[in-house]
Amino acid sequence: MTHNEPYTQLQDLDREIRNLDSIAQLLSWDQETGMPPKAVTGRAEQISLIEGMVHDRVAGEEMASLLEGADTSDPLVRMLRREHDRAVRLPRRLVTELAKQQTTGQLAWRHAKQENNYEAFRPYLEELLKLTREKADAIGWEDxxxxxxxxxxxxxxxxxxxxxxxxxxxxxxxxxxxxxxxxxxxxxxxxxxxxxxxxxxxxxxxxxxxxxxxxxxxxxxxxxxxxxxxxxxxxxxxxxxxxxxxxxxxxxxxxxxxxxxxxxxxxxxxxxxxxxxxxxxxxxxxxxxxxxxxxxxxxxxxxxxxxxxxxxxxxxxxxxxxxxxxxxxxxxxxxxxxxxxxxxxxxxxxxxxxxxxxxxxxxxxxxxxxxxxxxxxxxxxxxxxxxxxxxxxxxxxxxxxxxxxxxxxxxxxxxxxxxxxxxxxxxxxxxxxxxxxxxxxxxxxxxxxxxxxxxxxxxxxxxxxxxxxxxxxxxxxxxxxxxxxxxxxxxx
Amino acid sequence: MTHNEPYTQLQDLDREIRNLDSIAQLLSWDQETGMPPKAVTGRAEQISLIEGMVHDRVAGEEMASLLEGADTSDPLVRMLRREHDRAVRLPRRLVTELAKQQTTGQLAWRHAKQENNYEAFRPYLEELLKLTREKADAIGWEDxxxxxxxxxxxxxxxxxxxxxxxxxxxxxxxxxxxxxxxxxxxxxxxxxxxxxxxxxxxxxxxxxxxxxxxxxxxxxxxxxxxxxxxxxxxxxxxxxxxxxxxxxxxxxxxxxxxxxxxxxxxxxxxxxxxxxxxxxxxxxxxxxxxxxxxxxxxxxxxxxxxxxxxxxxxxxxxxxxxxxxxxxxxxxxxxxxxxxxxxxxxxxxxxxxxxxxxxxxxxxxxxxxxxxxxxxxxxxxxxxxxxxxxxxxxxxxxxxxxxxxxxxxxxxxxxxxxxxxxxxxxxxxxxxxxxxxxxxxxxxxxxxxxxxxxxxxxxxxxxxxxxxxxxxxxxxxxxxxxxxxxxxxxxx
Incomplete structure (x- = not known):
């Protein structure tokens, strides 16, 4: 099967995204298996840098134009379109707020669990739930x-x-x-x-x-x-x-x-x-x-x-x-x-x-x-x-x-x-x-x-x-x- | 000390470059200490992706314009300028050729050393030396x-x-x-x-x-x-x-x-x-x-x-x-x-x-x-x-x-x-x-x-x-x- 030029470009862009994503996975792997404890702040910054690059490529103009008119019966196109559509529907503000709230939410949950204090965690859960509803609505749903x-x-x-x-x-x-x-x-x-x-x-x-x-x-x-x-x-x-x-x-x-x-x-x-x-x-x-x-x-x-x-x-x-x-x-x-x-x-x-x-x-x-x-x-x-x-x-x-x-x-x-x-x-x-x-x-x-x-x-x-x-x-x-x-x- | 806006932008760009560079170092660290053997080809691609991103930022327009007129008595500016100047002087073609020749050169050297056969390595060394001279001339020198x-x-x-x-x-x-x-x-x-x-x-x-x-x-x-x-x-x-x-x-x-x-x-x-x-x-x-x-x-x-x-x-x-x-x-x-x-x-x-x-x-x-x-x-x-x-x-x-x-x-x-x-x-x-x-x-x-x-x-x-x-x-x-x-x- 020979492919046209845009398809090859789509493959290259996909390849770059997957390489960046696998780099993010190595950063996580290392964090869980070998990283010294005080490196944690710098590591969070590295991961967020790479994830931002992934998001820019997944949701970007280049991806949008390469997907335009591409054959969605092709499994690669189908999956890239799915990923792109979800990414562009989420406003950056919401992504950032969710990421922040998830970090603080997990910290709050860990303390609440240690102290068996659900009420201390409830305000965080309330906020997460609110943002999650916004996220669902931004993505869209039928039934x-x-x-x-x-x-x-x-x-x-x-x-x-x-x-x-x-x-x-x-x-x-x-x-x-x-x-x-x-x-x-x-x-x-x-x-x-x-x-x-x-x-x-x-x-x-x-x-x-x-x-x-x-x-x-x-x-x-x-x-x-x-x-x-x-x-x-x-x-x-x-x-x-x-x-x-x-x-x-x-x-x-x-x-x-x-x-x-x-x-x-x-x-x-x-x-x-x-x-x-x-x-x-x-x-x-x-x-x-x-x-x-x-x-x-x-x-x-x-x-x-x-x-x-x-x-x-x-x-x-x-x-x-x-x-x-x-x-x-x-x-x-x-x-x-x-x-x-x-x-x-x-x-x-x-x-x-x-x-x-x-x-x-x-x-x-x-x-x-x-x-x-x-x-x-x-x-x-x-x-x-x-x-x-x-x-x-x-x-x-x-x-x-x-x-x-x-x-x-x-x-x-x-x-x-x-x-x-x-x-x-x-x-x-x-x-x-x-x-x-x-x-x-x-x-x-x-x-x-x-x-x-x-x-x-x-x-x-x-x-x-x-x-x-x-x-x-x-x-x-x-x-x-x-x-x-x-x-x-x-x-x- | 308060800094003007371009200086802050320079700091941010520097920060991004250093984060990318430290990610490249993690990729190398892992390669030498824990990576499974067949992952080597993919790893080379990951490292070259990150190094390309570093180069684009170091040699890019944004860096050039932020450095323009910046105070070189500031150690940060001095080092960034040095890095930038070296990077822009090297044509992309030469960088790519050198990288390729270094990889094949090292393989050839490893074999030649194993077999105690200098002559098998000599053509590679000849080519490396030629490119190295070009590199020196591109960077520039006085005496x-x-x-x-x-x-x-x-x-x-x-x-x-x-x-x-x-x-x-x-x-x-x-x-x-x-x-x-x-x-x-x-x-x-x-x-x-x-x-x-x-x-x-x-x-x-x-x-x-x-x-x-x-x-x-x-x-x-x-x-x-x-x-x-x-x-x-x-x-x-x-x-x-x-x-x-x-x-x-x-x-x-x-x-x-x-x-x-x-x-x-x-x-x-x-x-x-x-x-x-x-x-x-x-x-x-x-x-x-x-x-x-x-x-x-x-x-x-x-x-x-x-x-x-x-x-x-x-x-x-x-x-x-x-x-x-x-x-x-x-x-x-x-x-x-x-x-x-x-x-x-x-x-x-x-x-x-x-x-x-x-x-x-x-x-x-x-x-x-x-x-x-x-x-x-x-x-x-x-x-x-x-x-x-x-x-x-x-x-x-x-x-x-x-x-x-x-x-x-x-x-x-x-x-x-x-x-x-x-x-x-x-x-x-x-x-x-x-x-x-x-x-x-x-x-x-x-x-x-x-x-x-x-x-x-x-x-x-x-x-x-x-x-x-x-x-x-x-x-x-x-x-x-x-x-x-x-x-x-x-x-x-």
């Missing part, structure tokens, strides 16, 4: 103001669809949870013995390597909150965190981030370094981290391969723990305060809680005065308990304090996408469990790369789901997956 | 074309001054060397026993910390070739290298780089983040790394403080080695092939060798066909031996292959500057040795910060030397320092 926010993280998704999916999901999660809670609680105390860091480090790396993480194009470092980042072409980095008293943190954290990384490393070389060289959406990205962490990483087949090695590294903790007991322990289901530590069954309920509240906050149906009580009531309804404090309740997550309304649903959408894609994989690879139990992780990896990863952002979430599974996202696949797994594990 | 190159690394220094200083220096180095070689060779074999990395790491960090390196504004990492870099305000990083069979590499390497870092960390806060927030010249910078590494770091006083601790960490290697024997070993003088491993006495002769050859190459007095033979002959004359191969002779260093003609003399100028400054310090602090032997490194550090570091690039090398020692740089201080030290050590 629901929330759609303008959701679209930032999950392009082209509508809240009416999320409503329907989440209603169905919360209903089957609640009923499954009730049946599990009727059974005797699982004893997983041996997972909280002392696991020396060195062994965790070795094992995590072995698992990541076996899954297919390409260390010639990536690295693993440590940070307080694990994440995956792309500071350059052929440069995908993940972080993890070692807790000697909670062995699961590092291993499942590493598997989760490796899932994100495999997606990024699997993008077709022709898309790398362009706007298409990233995941299709936050939800699809999360589907892959969760597929590797949960569907594969907590399966019997996975541990049939890895448990002997784990016992070898930690004989004092695990040599007397039989396989079945270990498997049940890493799949223990029990409602708990903290979303990020929730199991597969209750996780979605944590998300539904947040999603319903942020929709009501945005629409004005819920006053921020009443937010803590609304949180606690809904927690009781969905999860069966009221949080003991606001710190582990309404103040638990950083998202709202950073103005990230519309982000939460992508986590649970990830579970739905993931289960649906995995069902297609299972249908096509009949001996999948045997392959995984033999350590042949390239079998699921090749399939996922072919169907999902290599397309990068050239296919929308909906296009991916339809092309791979024959229909748009449904909640039923996740329901079936959980039903089958936990019926077996818990003898329901 | 000697070499001055245009030297000025890049040692602003306002002239080759006629270097000629005079180096003639004097090589003469006293040669005569001192001859007297030392008359004595029995020092046995330093215990320095090459096995020194486990962990102990080296601990000791190096302790030394760096004691010297005054501020870890809240800096870090230490590892790289193949140690260096110091400033990837942001309040962010000075050094690297080191641990060789378990050569203990001196890490410890003296760390002291050397810490010397550079103390200089950078000592710049006055009002200069940080401006063009003045760097060292005065390469030579002055090197004077500080060498003062800390050699004058302080190989002194009896220094080891009186640190040797007991070193013995404690490596008792199996050092408990039976008396202090005097250790001190003599770390000050062993012996001509050897490799410049970077040379002692204080022969180091300057390695530099004189390179300086004389590059001057002749540039003037055309020496054909590149005859360069290896010229190297070997001069090596015999200055150091007393002919290198066994070109790989450890004419192909030893990377500088020429990267087009860095005019760089070498700054290393030896560093020794001259350092000794002269240190003589002034010694004159003002009469109990300096006692202070160092007591571990009071803040005593020399405060003095050097007050006299040198805090001024950043606001004073030229010559202004610094004159203000601190009362006269321009002289070779005699270094001669006296060596004479006194080695007369004592070797009983000459």
């Amino acid at each position: 629901d103001r929330y759609d303008a926010l959701l679209d930032e993280y999950e392009p082209w998704m509508k809240s009416s669809t999320v409503d329907r999916l989440f209603d169905e999901m919360s209903s089957f999660l609640s009923s499954l949870l009730a049946r599990i809670l009727d059974k005797k609680a699982v004893d997983d105390s041996f997972l909280f013995l002392h696991y020396p860091e060195e062994g965790q480090r070795r094992f995590s790396r072995e698992v990541s390597e076996a899954m297919g993480f390409d260390f010639s194009r990536g690295t693993i470092a440590e940070s307080v909150h694990p994440f995956t980042i792309r500071p350059g072409d052929d440069d995908i980095r993940i972080t993890t965190k070692y807790d000697e008293g909670a062995f699961k943190t590092a291993i499942f954290g590493t598997i989760h981030e490796t899932g994100h990384a495999l997606y990024e490393q699997g993008v077709a070389p022709s898309y790398v370094g362009t706007i298409l060289g990233q995941g299709s959406s936050h939800g699809i990205h999360e589907s892959q981290s969760r597929t590797w962490e949960n569907i594969i990483g907590r399966s019997a087949a996975f541990w049939r391969y890895f448990y002997p090695r784990l016992q070898e590294i930690f004989p004092e903790n695990l040599s007397s723990v039989p396989f079945e007991r270990f498997l049940l322990a890493v799949n223990k289901v029990r409602p708990s305060d903290i979303r990020t530590e929730a199991d597969e069954v209750t996780y979605g309920l944590h998300i539904v809680l947040r999603y319903r509240l942020e929709r009501k906050m945005l629409s004005g149906d819920l006053s921020l005065r009443d937010l803590p009580e609304a949180w606690n009531t809904l927690s009781e309804e969905l999860l069966g308990f009221r949080p003991e404090t606001d710190a582990v309740g309404v103040l638990q997550d950083t998202h709202w304090s950073g103005g990230a309304f519309g982000y939460f649903p992508t986590y649970a959408l990830g579970n739905l996408y993931g289960a649906q894609l995995f069902a297609a994989l299972r249908k096509e690879v009949s001996d999948l469990d045997e392959q995984i139990a033999a350590g042949h992780f390239h079998v699921p990896l090749s399939w996922l790369t072919e169907k999902v990863y290599r397309h990068g952002a050239a296919r929308t979430a909906n296009e991916l789901m339809t092309s791979v599974s024959g229909e748009p996202v449904q909640a039923s696949y996740f329901a079936r997956y959980l039903e089958e797994k936990y019926t077996g594990l818990y003898g329901l | 000697d074309r070499y001055d245009a190159l030297l000025d890049e690394y040692e602003p306002w220094m002239k080759s006629s001054t270097v000629d005079r200083l180096f003639d004097e220096m090589s003469s006293f180095l040669s005569s001192l060397l001859a007297r030392i070689l008359d004595k029995k060779a020092v046995d330093d074999s215990f320095l090459f026993l096995h020194y486990p990395e962990e102990g080296q790491r601990r000791f190096s960090r302790e030394v760096s910390e004691a010297m005054g390196f501020d870890f809240s504004r800096g870090t230490i990492a590892e790289s193949v070739h140690p260096f110091t870099i400033r990837p942001g305000d309040d962010d000075i990083r050094i690297t080191t290298k641990y060789d378990e069979g050569a203990f001196k590499t890490a410890i003296f390497g760390t002291i050397h780089e810490t010397g550079h870092a103390l200089y950078e960390q000592g710049v006055a806060p009002s200069y940080v983040g401006t063009i003045l927030g760097q060292g005065s010249s390469h030579g002055i910078h090197e004077s500080q790394s060498r003062t800390w590494e050699n004058i302080i770091g190989r002194s009896a006083a220094f080891w009186r403080y640190f040797y007991p601790r070193l013995q404690e960490i490596f008792p199996e290697n050092l408990s039976s080695v008396p202090f005097e024997r250790f001190l003599l070993a770390v000050n062993k003088v012996r001509p050897s092939d490799i410049r970077t491993e040379a002692d204080e006495v022969t180091y300057g002769l390695h530099i004189v060798l390179r300086y004389r050859l590059e001057r002749k190459m540039l003037s055309g007095d020496l054909s590149l066909r005859d360069l290896p033979e010229a190297w070997n002959t001069l090596s015999e004359e200055l150091l007393g031996f002919r290198p066994e191969t070109d790989a450890v002779g004419v192909l030893q260093d990377t500088h020429w292959s990267g087009g860095a003609f005019g760089y070498f003399p700054t290393y030896a100028l560093g020794n001259l500057y350092g000794a002269q400054l240190f003589a002034a310090l010694r004159k003002e602090v009469s109990d300096l040795d006692e202070q160092i032997a007591a571990g009071h490194f803040h005593v020399p550090l405060s003095w050097l910060t007050e006299k040198v570091y805090r001024h950043g690039a606001a004073r030229t090398a010559n202004e610094l030397m004159t203000s601190v020692s009362g006269e321009p740089v002289q070779a005699s201080y270094f001669a006296r320092y060596l004479e006194e030290k080695y007369t004592g050590l070797y009983g000459l």
